[in-house]
Amino acid sequence: MMDKKVSIKDIAKIVGVSPALVSMVLNGKAEQYRIGEEVAKRVVETAKSMHYAPNLIAKNLRSGKTQLVGLIVTDISNPFYSAIARIVEDRASELNYTVLISSTDENLKNTERLVDVLHNKGVEGLILVPCDGSKELIQGLYESDFPTVLLDRYFPDIDLSSSCLDNYKATELATEHLLGQGYKNIALIAYNTEMQHILDRISGYEETMKNAGLGAYTHVRKVDILNPKPDIWKALEELINKEHADAVIFLTNMLATNGLYCLNEMNVKIPEDIAVIGFNGNDAFNLFYSPITYVKQPIEQIAKEAIDTLIKRIKKSNYKSKLFLGPELVIQKSSLRDA
Amino acid sequence: MMDKKVSIKDIAKIVGVSPALVSMVLNGKAEQYRIGEEVAKRVVETAKSMHYAPNLIAKNLRSGKTQLVGLIVTDISNPFYSAIARIVEDRASELNYTVLISSTDENLKNTERLVDVLHNKGVEGLILVPCDGSKELIQGLYESDFPTVLLDRYFPDIDLSSSCLDNYKATELATEHLLGQGYKNIALIAYNTEMQHILDRISGYEETMKNAGLGAYTHVRKVDILNPKPDIWKALEELINKEHADAVIFLTNMLATNGLYCLNEMNVKIPEDIAVIGFNGNDAFNLFYSPITYVKQPIEQIAKEAIDTLIKRIKKSNYKSKLFLGPELVIQKSSLRDA
DNA sequence: AACACAAGCTAAATCGTTTTAGCAATTGTT
DNA sequence: AACAATTGCTAAAACGATTTAGCTTGTGTT
Missing domain, CATH: 3.40.50.2300 (Response regulator)
Structure with missing residues (x-):
């Protein structure tokens, strides 16, 4: 369960084929690349028996995709936001994304820094609770075309996706x-x-x-x-x-x-x-x-719409959704x- | 702020040196590798003016380090654990680590799955609130020698680091x-x-x-x-x-x-x-x-000791610390x- | 018999870094 | 003047995966 060392090369060596072939088979592209059934089966079995798990870092580097999204709230220890985080996390996980969570303490400098840090860590998009005075930062995000969804708070004259209360x-x-x-x-x-x-x-x-x-x-x-x-x-x-x-x-x-x-x-x-x-x-x-x-x-709905909107936006560059969900x-x- | 495309190669091309040299300078190893002061200065300036930010994925791949740690709690929307998460996150950030948070809902199968998932995502260690019946899983973690710190709960006959209440x-x-x-x-x-x-x-x-x-x-x-x-x-x-x-x-x-x-x-x-x-x-x-x-x-102390212990353990394979912190x-x- | 084509595979480039080995030019030593 | 040592840099391999181009075979067609 805990090995973490077996690579595609190791499998290739054991089966007696090239790493390329192993990659193809393990990504379900055996047919597409016309790999022999016999060989494909042996690759799959060997991979399983060696407890092969792909190195996601390498995958990410190659693909340019990190499957990471950022969630920037004011304070994750605030029950409202931790409830949001829980739902975002669960939904993101279903969609094969990992969530990086940060807290701004309602501070603009922190927010700017965290946007930079998360961006640097390779997140493909952001769910963001903008703090007071962050309009320019958010406008910049909008102009940069970086996938961003505002949560809980919004700016009426910035045309970004948002998931908020009415x-x-x-x-x-x-x-x-x-x-x-x-x-x-x-x-x-x-x-x-x-x-x-x-x-x-x-x-x-x-x-x-x-x-x-x-x-x-x-x-x-x-x-x-x-x-x-x-x-x-x-x-x-x-x-x-x-x-x-x-x-x-x-x-x-x-x-x-x-x-x-x-x-x-x-x-x-x-x-x-x-x-x-x-x-x-x-x-x-x-x-x-x-x-x-x-x-x-409607916390559940707000959170779910935020993450769903973000993922759709990541996959389709012109997707947009501005929601104002009903209170009770x-x-x-x-x-x-x-x- | 939002470019993300400029690489070490781009800088190298502009300054007219090799990528290797740029890497050396940018990592503060100019002296060590005897790079000319003049050249070094130009590299640094060019990097700054181009808003260079290193690709962490590539860095991680090369180094084998992800600077990622996992935090597995029973429920991040539980205020006790979200308070812990906040502190762990802040401290980890200071130490240059990123925290991946997951919730088990007190369920063993979930816990097993999450340990696997996080491991797969390349975390270098785990802070873990073990649920009922997870003794074998934790024993396995101990035997695998994977850096692990138990939080809030512990097993008296498993010799793992822990940060708990007395x-x-x-x-x-x-x-x-x-x-x-x-x-x-x-x-x-x-x-x-x-x-x-x-x-x-x-x-x-x-x-x-x-x-x-x-x-x-x-x-x-x-x-x-x-x-x-x-x-x-x-x-x-x-x-x-x-x-x-x-x-x-x-x-x-x-x-x-x-x-x-x-x-x-x-x-x-x-x-x-x-x-x-x-x-x-x-x-x-x-x-x-x-x-x-x-x-x-002493929530703050419990959380801080957990993350500090984990990082020390990651850096020094025989580090261990079992804490039972005083209540009030x-x-x-x-x-x-x-x- | 000659050629086209499909099947089944491999080699090599690539992603962005870091690091090792080593090259060329300059300076120092005798 | 000959050789050694130092300075300042580069080329290339490596991390682990994916993908493109291309190489062998073998089969079928004429």
Whole structure:
């Protein structure tokens, strides 16, 4: 099982043929190259008995193909991205590709470096969660025509394939649900960023509020992405005490989790004092004393479409696919009026 | 940035020297091979201006080294392992290695297949979380002398490097803490498995109980590893209603999380009705209405030692290191008598 | 009998590096 | 002046696979 040394030459020597013939047979091209049945059979058997396994490095060098793809996320230890990674990895494996995973920590320099590093390692394509400020880098990737699929986040004016949530719909769903429960003074906690998916989520909320004639009750607070807790604390305090908000939507899982820590420490009761909606369910939401309503992303679909799109693009240079997949609202006690 | 076509030959042609010379210079061996300073400088400059990046595939083929290592965990979407993966990945990157990650789902056949697949992809070593029943496979790995480091789990009679928690100490800490709080009828929820790390955790608890003269109050329940919830429910019901347990230790994060779901559904109050200790902290524990005391593993250290040990072993064939790293008890409300 | 053609194989180039052996020109030694 | 040693470079092999061109046989056709 563990030899790793037997090459095509060794087989050739033993069977008494040329390495070329062995290669042909082992690649199923015996007929095409009119190899005698007898000889072909002996080659196959010898290969098996010697536990031959092709040297993929050599294969790659010759073919120029590495069967490698890169997955660049912000942090693989973030459960959202590790769930994505798991699915991408499984699907890639089925398609005979290997995934190289890296984390950027939302940092542009890191992202640039990782794109270079992965490119250097010979990946044939990239699935990428672009960080704030990476537009030029992504534009460059687009112009270089390197197979790239954006995941979770996208740029509306860069014509690259992408696999994302329908972010507008997500907050629309959340806001409508809160309105339906009779909440009016609904606040939103967002990141302080130009990233389009966040802007879309904000729009979904703002438009829905406006359409309900509650434009005056719109409160959007933006907090620092790398160290959100202090900002969240301050925002919540103001929203609750000064603005008398009766509900709050957190735009990401990280924001919601930090928000719950704050609300607990502030001794604010959910949903009695304020209703809460989060993003991306997890055990913490479900086990909370008042289980948290959340927007559920179709993670499996997002991941699968990303890798499938990438592979199609690698194989067919003009393939493109821009997906905005539908969210679902998982309603729990944290957003119900008379729970 | 995105060219990928310029080779050592191209540089050689432009500078007007041989490819060999270019290789020597670019590998910092100019002095060693007595290359003229003038020429060397021109080579370096030309390489830079052409954005030369070495073809790693070719390099690997030539050197027989792939700079690849495998990381086989049970599930990369499990936060414990994704945290490990993040650290391994970062450290490996520093050491100029690339990590290939796979998930076994606690399944032996998968594990065997993945070991083969990764081996085939040319990894120079493996970090591996062995699943139940994998002893023969691991023994085979040991005998083949393939660089392997076991992570999180180990086999006492296989002389392989490993980086694990001090499991006995972990439950000893937990049990002593509960005893110190005056709890006597302490139960344990474990997996139904032969895996040594679980057996060690059970021993830590049993011995501590025995030493306290409470051998008679020892309750160990073993549940199915793949679908634990029904077993946990039944065990908890019995422990609480029939055995009048006043505390319960869950041996893993998955067990604790499932246990909390059960206790919530059963309307059992923590710690009033029963005290709880879990394994591996997370937001769900901290945000719980009564924050959960847990055994904290030194994840960073475990991961870092695993990859460092592997790389040392790859470079030095007789290197070996068996680590059992110290746990820490994070005490929260769920295990305090008079909270 | 002469030639075409198919069958069954091999030699050699190639992918991009690294490294060994060795060549030519210059300098140093006596 | 003859020879040795040093300097600065190149040619070629090697890693393990794939593929193209081409070489022998043998068979069939006329």
